Amino acid sequence: MSRIALFADVQNLYYTVRQAYGCHFSYAALCAEVAAQGEIVEAYAYAIDRGDARQQQFQQILRKLGFVVKLKPFIQRSDGSAKGDWDVGITIDVLDAAARVDRVVLASGDGDFDLLLERIRCVNQVRTSVYGVPGLTAQSLIRAADEFRPIEGTLLLRH
Secondary structure, three states, X not given: OOEEEEEEEHHHHHHHXXXXXXXXXXXXXXXXXXXXXXXXXEEXXXXXXXXXXXXXXXXXXXXXXXXXXXXXXXXXXXXXXXXXXXXXXXXXXXXXXXXXXXXXXXXXXXHHHHHHHHHHHHHOOOEEEEEEOOOOOOHHHHHHOOEEEXXXXXXXXXX
């Protein structure tokens, strides 16, 4: 049975699913789909902490699903822009996990991760899968992965 590390870029998933479908992403469906492909030995969800009650409730749901939830504070800059980027943290954790697992699953459409996936495929010989929204996932990321799984159908929470 394949040992899998799962990484979820919460902000990217939230915004791309909302833009494409006008609904939310189903983390429970993601976990079930990935677990059907092997044993999830590590699962991380990366989010921005704004401190509101609904967000804390969502983070608890992620923890109950088995995710280690990693939070960064939301930073509002004086010019009105916001900062809250997990790219480096995700990269470090993926590089570490790639030495321990057979497969890395990344739920994100962010093209900044293309070099990361190429690296772990070559250096660690791990298989890589990307879950992303069709049309909103960087082509370079899709090309870098062994497998692209579109976020659609059962992976969506429609109200």
